[in-house]
Amino acid sequence: MRKSWLVAASLVVVAALAAALTGQTKPPAAVGADHLDAPGLTPPGGDPRTDITDLYAFRAKSGRTVLVLNVNGLTKAGKQASFASSAPSVRRTERVVYNLRVDNDGDARGDVKLAVTFGRPDGRGVQSMVVKRNGRTIVRGRTSALGDVRVNRAGGVSAYAGMRDDPFFFDLNGFVNILSTKPGESFLGCKKPRPDAFKGTNVSSIVLELPAAMLTRSGSSAIGVWATTNRGGKQIDRMGRPAIGTVFIPNNPFEPKGSEPSQKNAYNASAPATDRAKFRGEVVDTLRTLFSLNDESGDDKADDQSKINGLADILLPDILTFDTAKSEGFLNGRRLADDVIDAELGLITEGAATTDCVKRNDKAFTAAFPYLAAPHA
Amino acid sequence: MEPAPAGDPLGAGLRAQILFRETGDPAYLSRAEAALDDAARRGVEVAGPRAVLAATRHRFSTALTLARHAVRLDPYDASAYGALGDALVELGRYEEGFAAYDRMAHLSPSVASYARVATGRELLGRQGAALEALQLALELARLTPADRAYLWVRIGRLHQDSGRLSPAGRAYRTALRLLPGYVHARAGLATIEADRGRYGRAAALLRPVVAARATTEYAVDLGDNLALARRAEEAEAAYAVARRVERSLAANGVRTELQSALFDLDHDRNLQSALARARVGQGLRPGIEGEHVLAWALYKNGRCGEARAHSIRALRLGTKDLDAIYHRSLIEACLGNREAAKAFRARLQRLNPYYLAAPPSPYRLGR
Numbered sequence: 034m035r036k037s038w039l040v041a042a043s044l045v046v047v048a049a050l051a052a053a054l055t056g057q058t059k060p061p062a063a064v065g066a067d068h069l070d071a072p073g074l075t076p077p078g079g080d081p082r083t084d085i086t087d088l089y090a091f092r093a094k095s096g097r098t099v100l101v102l103n104v105n106g107l108t109k110a111g112k113q114a115s116f117a118s119s120a121p122s123v124r125r126t127e128r129v130v131y132n133l134r135v136d137n138d139g140d141a142r143g144d145v146k147l148a149v150t151f152g153r154p155d156g157r158g159v160q161s162m163v164v165k166r167n168g169r170t171i172v173r174g175r176t177s178a179l180g181d182v183r184v185n186r187a188g189g190v191s192a193y194a195g196m197r198d199d200p201f202f203f204d205l206n207g208f209v210n211i212l213s214t215k216p217g218e219s220f221l222g223c224k225k226p227r228p229d230a231f232k233g234t235n236v237s238s239i240v241l242e243l244p245a246a247m248l249t250r251s252g253s254s255a256i257g258v259w260a261t262t263n264r265g266g267k268q269i270d271r272m273g274r275p276a277i278g279t280v281f282i283p284n285n286p287f288e289p290k291g292s293e294p295s296q297k298n299a300y301n302a303s304a305p306a307t308d309r310a311k312f313r314g315e316v317v318d319t320l321r322t323l324f325s326l327n328d329e330s331g332d333d334k335a336d337d338q339s340k341i342n343g344l345a346d347i348l349l350p351d352i353l354t355f356d357t358a359k360s361e362g363f364l365n366g367r368r369l370a371d372d373v374i375d376a377e378l379g380l381i382t383e384g385a386a387t388t389d390c391v392k393r394n395d396k397a398f399t400a401a402f403p404y405l406a407a408p409h410a
Numbered sequence: 411m412e413p414a415p416a417g418d419p420l421g422a423g424l425r426a427q428i429l430f431r432e433t434g435d436p437a438y439l440s441r442a443e444a445a446l447d448d449a450a451r452r453g454v455e456v457a458g459p460r461a462v463l464a465a466t467r468h469r470f471s472t473a474l475t476l477a478r479h480a481v482r483l484d485p486y487d488a489s490a491y492g493a494l495g496d497a498l499v500e501l502g503r504y505e506e507g508f509a510a511y512d513r514m515a516h517l518s519p520s521v522a523s524y525a526r527v528a529t530g531r532e533l534l535g536r537q538g539a540a541l542e543a544l545q546l547a548l549e550l551a552r553l554t555p556a557d558r559a560y561l562w563v564r565i566g567r568l569h570q571d572s573g574r575l576s577p578a579g580r581a582y583r584t585a586l587r588l589l590p591g592y593v594h595a596r597a598g599l600a601t602i603e604a605d606r607g608r609y610g611r612a613a614a615l616l617r618p619v620v621a622a623r624a625t626t627e628y629a630v631d632l633g634d635n636l637a638l639a640r641r642a643e644e645a646e647a648a649y650a651v652a653r654r655v656e657r658s659l660a661a662n663g664v665r666t667e668l669q670s671a672l673f674d675l676d677h678d679r680n681l682q683s684a685l686a687r688a689r690v691g692q693g694l695r696p697g698i699e700g701e702h703v704l705a706w707a708l709y710k711n712g713r714c715g716e717a718r719a720h721s722i723r724a725l726r727l728g729t730k731d732l733d734a735i736y737h738r739s740l741i742e743a744c745l746g747n748r749e750a751a752k753a754f755r756a757r758l759q760r761l762n763p764y765y766l767a768a769p770p771s772p773y774r775l776g777r
Contacts, residue, residue, distance in 0.1 A: 079488060079518035115552065121543040122515055123508040123530035154549060264516075 076270075081105050082117040083129060083262035085272045086236055087201050090258045090355040090366035097189075098245045098357050099404065100133050100147070101369075102260045105237035106199065110409035113158035113179040113196060114237050116151040120264045127265030131239055136257040137250045141306040141350040145248050149194070149239055151176065164192050166247060180410060184402060190243040197238040197405035198396045200369045201275075204389040205230030221326070223390040232395040233409050240403035245357035254359075257352035258366075259305055270301045273351035274364075275373045280381070281316045281348070305350035316345045320381060327385035337383070344380065369398045369405065419449035423459055427466065434623045434655070436662040439466065443663065455483060461493035465500065468665040468694060473497040488518030495526060502697035504533065504727060521547050521557045528564065533698070535728035541568050559589035566598045571730065573762040575602050593623040601631065605764040609638040626652045626659070626669060630676075638768055649677070667691035672703050676770040681710050698724045702734040709737065714744035732758060732765050 076084035086106035093099050105114040117129035128150060135145040145167060152161035157178045162185070164172040174185025177195030185192045204227040207220030220227055248256050259273040272278065279285065282300045296315065303311060320341045328334060355366030362368035363376050370393065378386045396406035423445035430438035442463055446456045461476035474497035480490035495510030508530045515523040524547035531540035544565050551557035566581030579602050585595035600615035613635040620628050633648035652673065660666050668691030674684040688707035692700035702724035708717035721738045725731070739754035758765055 079516070079520070082519075112553070115549060117519070118549070119546065120515065120519055121524060121527045121531075121539075121546055122512040123527055123534070126539070126542060126546075153545070154552070158552070 080117060080269075081108075082115065082237070083131075083264070083269045085260050085262060085270045086199070087275065088133075088258065088260045088272045088353055088367070089200070089369060090256075090353055091362065091368040092245075092357060092360045092366070093242055093402075094400075095242075096245070097242050098248060098355075099240065099242045099402075100258065101200075101241075101405065102131055102133060102149075102239045103197075103199070103201075103236040104131070104239075104262070106234070107231070108196065108235040108237070110233060110235065111179070112235070114235075115154045115158055116160060116162075116176065116194065116237060116239075117264075118151050118153050118160065125265075127267075130263045132261045132263060133241065134259050134261060135248045136305075136352060137248060137253065137255070139255075139257070141257070141308070141352060142304075144250070147241060149192075149241075151194070160194075162192070162194050164190070164241065171243075171247075179408060182403065190241065190247070191402050192242075193238070193240040193403035195238065196235045196408040197403070198394070198408055199231040199234045199236045200394055200398065200405050201231050202229040202372075202391045202394045203231065203374050204228060204391050207389055220389040221386050223388065225390065226392070227390040229391045229395055235408040238403065238405055240405065242402055249357055254357045255354070256357060257305075257350075257354050259352050268302050268304075271303075271351075273305065273353045274348070274377075275367065276377060277348060277351045280377075281319045282312060283315060285319065305352050308350040309346070313345055313349055316348055317341055320344060323382045323385070326382050330385075332383065332385075340383065348381075370394065419445045419452065420454045420456060420459065423449060423456065423463075427459070427463060430466070434625045436655070436658040436664065439463065439659075439662040439664065457483060458487065458490050458493055461490075461497065465493065465496050467663045468500075468668070469663075470497050470500040470695060474501060486517060488514045488520070488523060491517065492522055492526060499530075499533070500695055500697050500699075502700070504530075504697075519550060521551050521554070521561065524550065525561070525564065532568070533727050533729050535730045537568055537572055537730060541565060544568070555588040559585040559592050559595065562588065563592070563594045563598055566595070570598065570602060570605065571732065571762060573605075573764055575605055575764070578602055591622075593619050593628075597628055597631070600635075604631075604635050604638075604768070607767055609635045609768075610641075613639055613641070613644075620648070620651065624651055624655050626655050626673075629655060630673060649673075665691070665694050668695055668700060668703050671707055675703070675706050675710050678710075678771050681707075685711050692720075698727060698729060698731070698734070702731065702737070705734075705741065706737045709741050709744060714741050717741045718745060730761055732762055733770060735761070736765065736769050 082104055084104055084106060086103045087101070088103075089099070089101035091099050104116070108114045116131070119126050119128050131149040133147040134143040135147070136142055137144045148165045150163050154160050159178050160176045162174055162176055163170055172185050172187045172190050172192045174192060175183060177183040177193065179196050181195070182193065183195070204220045207218070207223070207227055210218040211221060213219045245254065257273075259271055261271040262269045278297065278300050283294070283296050296312070300312060321337075324337045324341060353367055354364065359365055363371040363373050367373060372392060374391070375388045378388065394406070398404055398406055423442045426438045426442035426445055430436065430442065446460055446463065449456050457476050458480040461473045461480055464470070464473035464476055473493065477490060477494035477497050480487060481494055484490060491510045491514035495507045495514060498504075498507030498510060511523070511526045511530050515527050524543050528540040528543035528547070531543055544561050548558060548561050551561060562581045562585035566578045566585065569575075569578035569581060579599060582595040582598035582602070585592055585598075589595070596615065597619045600612045600619060603609075603615060604612035613632055616628060616632040616635060620632050629648050629652035633645040633652065636642075636645035636648055656666050656670055667687040671684040671687035671691055674680045675688075685707040688704045692704040694700070701720045705717045705720035705724055708714070708720065718741050721734070721741050724734045725738060735754055735758050739751045739758065742754060743751035755766070
């Protein structure tokens, strides 16, 4: 066949034009616990499959530890999204890896790495999956087709991957418009229930349940957890506590678009160990804005700075701290039903805002593994 | 074209470019230009779409300038890197072009970016790796049948280029199931018939393709198959269609020197003027395709030493470009390098055992 690549090159352009026309390259603007957290509210790496939406860590009834990493935020009901297997560049193909990183000695550096990789989806969208702990395979299995629950078990570890209802609940629009003075736009001062922006949407979920001893060091049940997605050696996204990147790292609703360069990519690519050095200033700046919300109602401003400093040191490094021996939730790890937004709001606004008036998820969680509710069909 | 929505000249400009791709009617290029000019007058930023339009018109230096501008305006705009990479690749600046493709794929894993990665891999002669990139693109296109059809045609061409006709046929038929009537898939099935030596059947399949999408490539393919089936008069009619389309392309701003030179060289016509056009075309498109056509033109005009220098450059990336390899074997034979000529023919035979059954014109001026 002749000149195939010449014709092919011209065909490629169509795809680019179509994308420009339909706006495919720019997903709908939204932010969540960590949804779409790259500059311009796009998914980090431009790929919803590697855009971490949420991270959970809690103690199962059995005493084992459950870790949940969600991607593919805002997937529509009935749609089977996939996990990324690998990503090509012209000269090489790089593996995509979903990581749960665990610090068990309090130095904000990873001591245990649980790495999950996927194969190509088959006709039903089912993929092979491998879970490794510090480089050694601990579970091999397959993802679940939409609506199925396939639990892969080996050596005391259970692993699930597939579509689930997005367990996160939050009045997203009320947050984006938090400083708006128009009635009903911001959730500040809300009394009546407000809409959960994630109602009716699904995520692709990785759920691992494993003996805490696989994560802790001897003599301590305390760990710190964060999630990353990686393409080859490059980190695409990361998340520890909910909404830290979204709320504090520019641009955010308190620092309008264009007011300063976005640092979201830098944040997504960096490690918790350097968080204080790199991002403490931004956290302090935003906390100052938030702490001023209650100034008019007679707050004593004198102690604000010391409170802000103390809080900044809790929020950074961005790690989800969790005592694997304890069942209580956020700020001890994060359970699915924890109203993390209300908990954080009270903290970061000095009590000026205590709730977004979204109290629970749109679907009930299940008592058994994989705990997240079935996906919207 | 559907009437442009009032107040959306940018949308109209993009739509006209898509319609050009879908129909092959060059008039859409002028309409796209007018719409983009209109958008620019209204203060809309159109560097990216203008870069794509310039590349479509084979004005790659202009495309490069515009694409660079688009990238500066928005360093996170994946499609701007696509336009940048396309321009650089056509200008023969492959490493920079591949870096732009990589950047595009990193910013936005998509059918458009992975397909370009596949193109880069094909240019480097890595057919298996190109196939892998297309399969990864299929993962991203799970829910868009038109994108899947496009990717299956690319997969079919990779197989066909490598002489794997059965998998190629399956790929084209898959594309047709996804997008009934898809002309590129129908053209693929027709060329498989040609590879099998069934020229009459290939022509019968190509005729409705050309009726639906009169591109120069498909019209020339139709003519060639008719000629091989010894239907010279009908072949000339098909070539006339190709020339008409080419004139229309030129009238709508497309630089057609390289294509028209290649047609004449493949069909032993106007060889001196073809050489002049090849030189102009190579200047506009100094990548390996320009080098290849210029080498072919020099050879056809009996200047085999110069031809060899350009042929070496045409094959410098290791591209498995069957025509370029074939022409190189002729050039080596012309220079009396019988061993080299034999080696290139043997390589061709290994790459695609069907190719030498009906290669483009083997004749030289004066024979």
